[in-house]
Amino acid sequence: MPPAFRELPDEDLMLAYAGGDAAAFDVLYARHEAALYRFVRRLLGAPLAAQADEVFQDAWLRIVAARASFVPRGAAWRTWAFTIAHNAAMDRLRVAGREVALEREDEDDPLEWLMARLDHVAPSSEDHAFWRAAGAQLLHCLEALPAAQRAAFLLHHEDGASVEDLAQRLALPFETAKSRLRYALRKLRGCMGQYLEALEPAR
Amino acid sequence: MTELRDARLRKALEEAPDAHAQPPARIREAIRAAAHGAMQPWWRRWWAAPRGQPQALRWIAFASVALVAGGVVLSERWASPPARQEVAVAQAPAPMPAPPAQGAIAPVPAKPPAAPAREAAAPPQSQRQSQ
Numbered sequence: 001m002p003p004a005f006r007e008l009p010d011e012d013l014m015l016a017y018a019g020g021d022a023a024a025f026d027v028l029y030a031r032h033e034a035a036l037y038r039f040v041r042r043l044l045g046a047p048l049a050a051q052a053d054e055v056f057q058d059a060w061l062r063i064v065a066a067r068a069s070f071v072p073r074g075a076a077w078r079t080w081a082f083t084i085a086h087n088a089a090m091d092r093l094r095v096a097g098r099e100v101a102l103e104r105e106d107e108d109d110p111l112e113w114l115m116a117r118l119d120h121v122a123p124s125s126e127d128h129a130f131w132r133a134a135g136a137q138l139l140h141c142l143e144a145l146p147a148a149q150r151a152a153f154l155l156h157h158e159d160g161a162s163v164e165d166l167a168q169r170l171a172l173p174f175e176t177a178k179s180r181l182r183y184a185l186r187k188l189r190g191c192m193g194q195y196l197e198a199l200e201p202a203r
Numbered sequence: 204m205t206e207l208r209d210a211r212l213r214k215a216l217e218e219a220p221d222a223h224a225q226p227p228a229r230i231r232e233a234i235r236a237a238a239h240g241a242m243q244p245w246w247r248r249w250w251a252a253p254r255g256q257p258q259a260l261r262w263i264a265f266a267s268v269a270l271v272a273g274g275v276v277l278s279e280r281w282a283s284p285p286a287r288q289e290v291a292v293a294q295a296p297a298p299m300p301a302p303p304a305q306g307a308i309a310p311v312p313a314k315p316p317a318a319p320a321r322e323a324a325a326p327p328q329s330q331r332q333s334q
Contacts, residue, residue: 017238017242019243021242022238022239025235025238025239026235026238029231029234029235029238032298033225033226033231034223034224034225035225037224037225038221038222038224041221041224042221053226053227053230056226056230057226057230057233057234059238060234060238061234061237064234064237064241065241067241074299128218131214131215131217131218132218132219132220134211134214134218135215135216135217135218135219135220135222136217136219136220137215138212138216138219139219139220139221153212156207156208157205157208157209157212157213157216158213158216163207172272181207182207185207185209185212188212189209189212192211192212192215195211195215196211201229
Protein backbone atom coordinates (compact mmCIF):
# COMPACT_ATOMS: atom_id res chain seq x y z
CA MET A 1 0.00 0.00 0.00
CA PRO A 2 1.62 3.30 -1.04
CA PRO A 3 2.17 5.45 2.09
CA ALA A 4 1.04 8.57 0.21
CA PHE A 5 -2.47 7.14 0.00
CA ARG A 6 -2.84 7.28 3.77
CA GLU A 7 -2.75 11.06 3.65
CA LEU A 8 -5.28 11.45 0.87
CA PRO A 9 -8.90 12.36 1.56
CA ASP A 10 -11.59 9.82 0.77
CA GLU A 11 -12.69 11.61 -2.38
CA ASP A 12 -9.20 11.53 -3.91
CA LEU A 13 -8.85 7.87 -3.03
CA MET A 14 -12.12 7.09 -4.77
CA LEU A 15 -11.01 8.99 -7.86
CA ALA A 16 -7.70 7.14 -7.82
CA TYR A 17 -9.55 3.85 -7.57
CA ALA A 18 -11.95 4.78 -10.37
CA GLY A 19 -8.87 5.67 -12.39
CA GLY A 20 -7.53 2.14 -12.04
CA ASP A 21 -5.52 2.14 -8.81
CA ALA A 22 -6.79 -0.79 -6.78
CA ALA A 23 -4.51 0.03 -3.82
CA ALA A 24 -6.53 3.21 -3.23
CA PHE A 25 -9.58 1.06 -2.62
CA ASP A 26 -7.80 -0.88 0.12
CA VAL A 27 -7.11 2.34 2.05
CA LEU A 28 -10.66 3.53 1.61
CA TYR A 29 -12.06 0.20 2.72
CA ALA A 30 -9.85 0.00 5.78
CA ARG A 31 -10.91 3.50 6.81
CA HIS A 32 -14.64 2.89 6.65
CA GLU A 33 -15.10 -0.83 7.10
CA ALA A 34 -16.10 -0.73 10.75
CA ALA A 35 -18.45 2.27 10.52
CA LEU A 36 -20.29 0.95 7.48
CA TYR A 37 -20.57 -2.53 8.94
CA ARG A 38 -21.96 -1.18 12.19
CA PHE A 39 -24.39 1.05 10.32
CA VAL A 40 -25.71 -1.84 8.21
CA ARG A 41 -26.06 -4.13 11.23
CA ARG A 42 -27.93 -1.54 13.24
CA LEU A 43 -30.19 -0.57 10.39
CA LEU A 44 -31.11 -4.20 9.71
CA GLY A 45 -31.65 -4.92 13.40
CA ALA A 46 -31.46 -8.20 15.26
CA PRO A 47 -34.06 -10.11 13.21
CA LEU A 48 -31.98 -9.66 10.06
CA ALA A 49 -28.59 -9.73 11.77
CA ALA A 50 -27.74 -12.95 9.96
CA GLN A 51 -27.98 -11.08 6.67
CA ALA A 52 -25.78 -8.19 7.74
CA ASP A 53 -22.64 -9.68 6.18
CA GLU A 54 -24.35 -10.18 2.86
CA VAL A 55 -25.86 -6.68 2.81
CA PHE A 56 -22.53 -5.16 3.85
CA GLN A 57 -20.85 -6.97 0.96
CA ASP A 58 -23.62 -5.88 -1.39
CA ALA A 59 -23.13 -2.27 -0.31
CA TRP A 60 -19.42 -2.39 -1.11
CA LEU A 61 -20.04 -4.08 -4.43
CA ARG A 62 -22.47 -1.28 -5.28
CA ILE A 63 -19.74 1.20 -4.39
CA VAL A 64 -17.33 -0.62 -6.68
CA ALA A 65 -19.88 -0.78 -9.49
CA ALA A 66 -20.71 2.92 -9.15
CA ARG A 67 -17.08 4.06 -8.97
CA ALA A 68 -17.24 5.86 -12.29
CA SER A 69 -20.30 7.85 -11.26
CA PHE A 70 -18.79 9.28 -8.08
CA VAL A 71 -18.48 13.04 -8.32
CA PRO A 72 -16.55 14.62 -5.42
CA ARG A 73 -18.25 17.97 -5.87
CA GLY A 74 -21.66 16.43 -5.32
CA ALA A 75 -21.10 14.90 -1.88
CA ALA A 76 -18.41 13.70 0.47
CA TRP A 77 -17.41 10.10 -0.17
CA ARG A 78 -18.55 9.02 3.27
CA THR A 79 -22.00 10.53 2.71
CA TRP A 80 -22.21 8.87 -0.69
CA ALA A 81 -21.13 5.49 0.70
CA PHE A 82 -23.49 5.64 3.67
CA THR A 83 -26.36 6.44 1.32
CA ILE A 84 -25.49 3.40 -0.79
CA ALA A 85 -25.30 1.23 2.34
CA HIS A 86 -28.62 2.68 3.51
CA ASN A 87 -30.25 1.80 0.18
CA ALA A 88 -28.85 -1.73 0.26
CA ALA A 89 -30.16 -2.29 3.79
CA MET A 90 -33.56 -0.77 3.03
CA ASP A 91 -33.87 -2.98 -0.04
CA ARG A 92 -33.27 -6.00 2.16
CA LEU A 93 -35.74 -4.79 4.78
CA ARG A 94 -38.31 -4.25 2.04
CA VAL A 95 -37.84 -7.78 0.79
CA ALA A 96 -38.07 -9.10 4.33
CA GLY A 97 -41.26 -7.11 4.90
CA ARG A 98 -39.92 -5.21 7.88
CA GLU A 99 -40.11 -1.74 6.43
CA VAL A 100 -43.09 0.36 7.41
CA ALA A 101 -43.48 2.53 4.35
CA LEU A 102 -45.94 4.98 5.80
CA GLU A 103 -45.38 5.02 9.50
CA ARG A 104 -47.72 7.19 11.49
CA GLU A 105 -45.61 10.21 12.19
CA ASP A 106 -48.49 12.25 13.48
CA GLU A 107 -49.43 9.94 16.30
CA ASP A 108 -49.97 11.70 19.60
CA ASP A 109 -48.01 9.50 21.90
CA PRO A 110 -45.63 7.21 20.11
CA LEU A 111 -44.06 6.20 23.40
CA GLU A 112 -46.99 4.24 24.64
CA TRP A 113 -46.73 1.38 22.20
CA LEU A 114 -42.96 1.53 22.35
CA MET A 115 -42.85 1.32 26.13
CA ALA A 116 -45.24 -1.56 26.04
CA ARG A 117 -42.82 -3.51 23.89
CA LEU A 118 -39.58 -2.80 25.66
CA ASP A 119 -38.06 -3.77 28.94
CA HIS A 120 -35.94 -1.34 30.81
CA VAL A 121 -32.72 -2.32 32.52
CA ALA A 122 -31.57 -0.44 35.56
CA PRO A 123 -28.41 1.58 34.93
CA SER A 124 -25.19 0.43 36.52
CA SER A 125 -23.14 2.69 38.77
CA GLU A 126 -19.87 2.01 36.93
CA ASP A 127 -19.22 4.38 34.08
CA HIS A 128 -18.07 1.96 31.38
CA ALA A 129 -20.58 -0.66 32.35
CA PHE A 130 -23.24 2.03 32.45
CA TRP A 131 -22.56 3.20 28.90
CA ARG A 132 -22.31 -0.32 27.64
CA ALA A 133 -25.68 -1.11 29.16
CA ALA A 134 -27.06 2.15 27.77
CA GLY A 135 -25.74 1.19 24.34
CA ALA A 136 -27.35 -2.22 24.60
CA GLN A 137 -30.62 -0.63 25.60
CA LEU A 138 -30.37 1.84 22.71
CA LEU A 139 -29.90 -1.00 20.23
CA HIS A 140 -32.93 -2.62 21.79
CA CYS A 141 -34.88 0.62 21.43
CA LEU A 142 -33.78 1.01 17.81
CA GLU A 143 -35.24 -2.39 17.05
CA ALA A 144 -38.67 -1.09 17.90
CA LEU A 145 -38.50 1.91 15.58
CA PRO A 146 -39.87 1.82 12.05
CA ALA A 147 -37.01 1.29 9.62
CA ALA A 148 -37.33 4.76 8.09
CA GLN A 149 -37.04 6.46 11.48
CA ARG A 150 -34.20 4.18 12.46
CA ALA A 151 -32.36 5.12 9.28
CA ALA A 152 -32.93 8.83 9.90
CA PHE A 153 -31.58 8.57 13.45
CA LEU A 154 -28.53 6.52 12.44
CA LEU A 155 -27.64 8.73 9.50
CA HIS A 156 -27.97 11.80 11.72
CA HIS A 157 -26.19 10.49 14.80
CA GLU A 158 -23.74 8.00 13.41
CA ASP A 159 -22.88 9.43 10.03
CA GLY A 160 -23.30 13.01 11.21
CA ALA A 161 -25.69 14.02 8.43
CA SER A 162 -27.45 17.36 8.86
CA VAL A 163 -31.22 17.51 8.43
CA GLU A 164 -30.81 19.18 5.03
CA ASP A 165 -28.38 16.49 4.05
CA LEU A 166 -30.71 13.82 5.35
CA ALA A 167 -33.62 15.17 3.34
CA GLN A 168 -31.53 15.24 0.20
CA ARG A 169 -30.16 11.74 0.68
CA LEU A 170 -33.51 10.19 1.44
CA ALA A 171 -35.24 12.20 -1.28
CA LEU A 172 -37.64 13.69 1.26
CA PRO A 173 -38.99 17.20 1.81
CA PHE A 174 -37.05 18.97 4.54
CA GLU A 175 -40.01 19.02 6.94
CA THR A 176 -40.64 15.30 6.48
CA ALA A 177 -37.02 14.47 7.21
CA LYS A 178 -37.09 16.72 10.26
CA SER A 179 -40.29 15.24 11.65
CA ARG A 180 -39.04 11.70 10.99
CA LEU A 181 -35.96 12.49 13.02
CA ARG A 182 -37.94 14.22 15.74
CA TYR A 183 -40.26 11.24 16.17
CA ALA A 184 -37.34 8.85 16.24
CA LEU A 185 -35.64 10.90 18.96
CA ARG A 186 -38.80 11.22 20.96
CA LYS A 187 -39.34 7.48 20.98
CA LEU A 188 -35.71 6.74 21.75
CA ARG A 189 -35.54 9.23 24.60
CA GLY A 190 -38.65 7.73 26.08
CA CYS A 191 -37.32 4.23 25.66
CA MET A 192 -33.96 5.14 27.20
CA GLY A 193 -35.69 6.94 30.08
CA GLN A 194 -33.80 5.73 33.14
CA TYR A 195 -30.44 5.95 31.45
CA LEU A 196 -30.90 9.51 30.28
CA GLU A 197 -32.38 10.63 33.56
CA ALA A 198 -29.25 9.47 35.33
CA LEU A 199 -27.13 11.79 33.22
CA GLU A 200 -26.61 15.45 32.86
CA PRO A 201 -27.24 16.31 29.22
CA ALA A 202 -23.87 15.90 27.52
CA ARG A 203 -22.71 18.88 25.54
CA MET B 204 -27.15 18.62 22.50
CA THR B 205 -29.72 20.15 20.17
CA GLU B 206 -33.35 19.43 19.61
CA LEU B 207 -32.53 16.86 16.98
CA ARG B 208 -29.07 15.69 18.02
CA ASP B 209 -28.63 14.06 21.39
CA ALA B 210 -25.04 13.61 22.51
CA ARG B 211 -26.09 11.09 25.16
CA LEU B 212 -27.58 8.84 22.54
CA ARG B 213 -24.53 9.28 20.40
CA LYS B 214 -22.33 8.27 23.31
CA ALA B 215 -24.55 5.27 23.95
CA LEU B 216 -24.19 4.29 20.29
CA GLU B 217 -20.42 4.52 20.57
CA GLU B 218 -20.38 2.31 23.63
CA ALA B 219 -22.93 -0.23 22.43
CA PRO B 220 -21.87 -3.89 22.52
CA ASP B 221 -21.64 -4.01 18.73
CA ALA B 222 -19.43 -0.92 18.51
CA HIS B 223 -16.36 -2.95 17.61
CA ALA B 224 -18.05 -5.49 15.37
CA GLN B 225 -16.03 -6.44 12.32
CA PRO B 226 -17.10 -8.29 9.20
CA PRO B 227 -15.81 -11.85 8.84
CA ALA B 228 -12.47 -12.23 7.07
CA ARG B 229 -14.07 -14.09 4.16
CA ILE B 230 -16.39 -11.12 3.48
CA ARG B 231 -13.48 -8.71 3.63
CA GLU B 232 -11.51 -10.84 1.18
CA ALA B 233 -14.47 -11.21 -1.16
CA ILE B 234 -15.01 -7.43 -1.27
CA ARG B 235 -11.32 -6.79 -1.83
CA ALA B 236 -11.14 -9.41 -4.58
CA ALA B 237 -14.18 -7.93 -6.32
CA ALA B 238 -12.78 -4.41 -6.08
CA HIS B 239 -9.41 -5.48 -7.47
CA GLY B 240 -11.01 -7.70 -10.07
CA ALA B 241 -13.07 -4.82 -11.39
CA MET B 242 -9.81 -3.12 -12.37
CA GLN B 243 -8.66 -6.00 -14.58
CA PRO B 244 -9.60 -6.83 -18.18
CA TRP B 245 -12.39 -9.38 -18.64
CA TRP B 246 -10.20 -12.27 -19.66
CA ARG B 247 -8.05 -11.86 -16.58
CA ARG B 248 -11.15 -11.63 -14.38
CA TRP B 249 -12.38 -14.85 -15.94
CA TRP B 250 -9.07 -16.50 -15.32
CA ALA B 251 -8.66 -15.17 -11.78
CA ALA B 252 -9.44 -17.85 -9.26
CA PRO B 253 -12.85 -17.39 -7.68
CA ARG B 254 -12.91 -18.65 -4.12
CA GLY B 255 -13.86 -22.28 -3.86
CA GLN B 256 -13.64 -23.00 -7.58
CA PRO B 257 -11.00 -25.64 -8.28
CA GLN B 258 -8.20 -24.69 -10.63
CA ALA B 259 -8.82 -27.92 -12.54
CA LEU B 260 -12.27 -26.72 -13.63
CA ARG B 261 -10.82 -23.69 -15.34
CA TRP B 262 -8.16 -25.80 -17.02
CA ILE B 263 -10.83 -28.17 -18.29
CA ALA B 264 -12.90 -25.24 -19.60
CA PHE B 265 -9.84 -23.72 -21.24
CA ALA B 266 -8.79 -27.05 -22.79
CA SER B 267 -12.32 -27.66 -24.09
CA VAL B 268 -12.44 -24.27 -25.78
CA ALA B 269 -8.99 -24.79 -27.26
CA LEU B 270 -9.94 -28.27 -28.47
CA VAL B 271 -13.11 -27.08 -30.17
CA ALA B 272 -11.34 -24.10 -31.74
CA GLY B 273 -8.51 -26.35 -32.96
CA GLY B 274 -10.99 -28.86 -34.37
CA VAL B 275 -12.82 -26.15 -36.29
CA VAL B 276 -9.59 -24.79 -37.74
CA LEU B 277 -8.33 -28.20 -38.77
CA SER B 278 -11.61 -29.28 -40.33
CA GLU B 279 -11.64 -26.07 -42.36
CA ARG B 280 -8.13 -26.68 -43.53
CA TRP B 281 -8.79 -30.32 -44.50
CA ALA B 282 -12.07 -29.58 -46.17
CA SER B 283 -10.76 -26.76 -48.33
CA PRO B 284 -8.16 -28.41 -50.79
CA PRO B 285 -10.55 -30.95 -52.45
CA ALA B 286 -13.10 -28.26 -52.87
CA ARG B 287 -10.56 -26.07 -54.58
CA GLN B 288 -9.50 -28.99 -56.87
CA GLU B 289 -13.10 -29.57 -57.89
CA VAL B 290 -13.50 -25.97 -58.83
CA ALA B 291 -10.27 -26.03 -60.78
CA VAL B 292 -11.33 -29.12 -62.70
CA ALA B 293 -14.69 -27.65 -63.50
CA GLN B 294 -13.15 -24.48 -64.85
CA ALA B 295 -10.36 -26.07 -66.90
CA PRO B 296 -10.93 -26.17 -70.79
CA ALA B 297 -11.89 -29.55 -72.21
CA PRO B 298 -8.92 -31.27 -74.01
CA MET B 299 -9.05 -31.31 -77.82
CA PRO B 300 -9.28 -34.78 -79.37
CA ALA B 301 -5.94 -35.91 -80.65
CA PRO B 302 -5.58 -36.14 -84.48
CA PRO B 303 -5.47 -39.70 -85.78
CA ALA B 304 -2.03 -40.95 -86.44
CA GLN B 305 -1.04 -41.92 -89.96
CA GLY B 306 -1.38 -45.60 -90.67
CA ALA B 307 -3.61 -46.16 -87.86
CA ILE B 308 -6.58 -48.39 -88.27
CA ALA B 309 -9.66 -46.45 -89.19
CA PRO B 310 -12.27 -46.53 -86.59
CA VAL B 311 -15.15 -48.83 -87.16
CA PRO B 312 -18.18 -46.76 -88.13
CA ALA B 313 -20.98 -46.75 -85.71
CA LYS B 314 -23.77 -49.26 -86.26
CA PRO B 315 -26.57 -47.78 -88.40
CA PRO B 316 -29.89 -47.33 -86.70
CA ALA B 317 -32.01 -50.46 -86.62
CA ALA B 318 -34.58 -51.08 -89.43
CA PRO B 319 -38.16 -50.23 -88.62
CA ALA B 320 -40.08 -53.03 -87.00
CA ARG B 321 -42.18 -55.39 -89.07
CA GLU B 322 -45.33 -54.28 -87.31
CA ALA B 323 -44.80 -50.79 -88.54
CA ALA B 324 -44.61 -52.00 -92.16
CA ALA B 325 -47.58 -54.36 -91.91
CA PRO B 326 -51.05 -52.84 -91.87
CA PRO B 327 -52.99 -52.98 -88.68
CA GLN B 328 -54.94 -56.14 -87.95
CA SER B 329 -58.34 -54.39 -88.22
CA GLN B 330 -57.56 -53.25 -91.73
CA ARG B 331 -56.68 -56.80 -92.73
CA GLN B 332 -59.92 -58.17 -91.38
CA SER B 333 -62.02 -55.61 -93.34
CA GLN B 334 -60.27 -56.60 -96.58
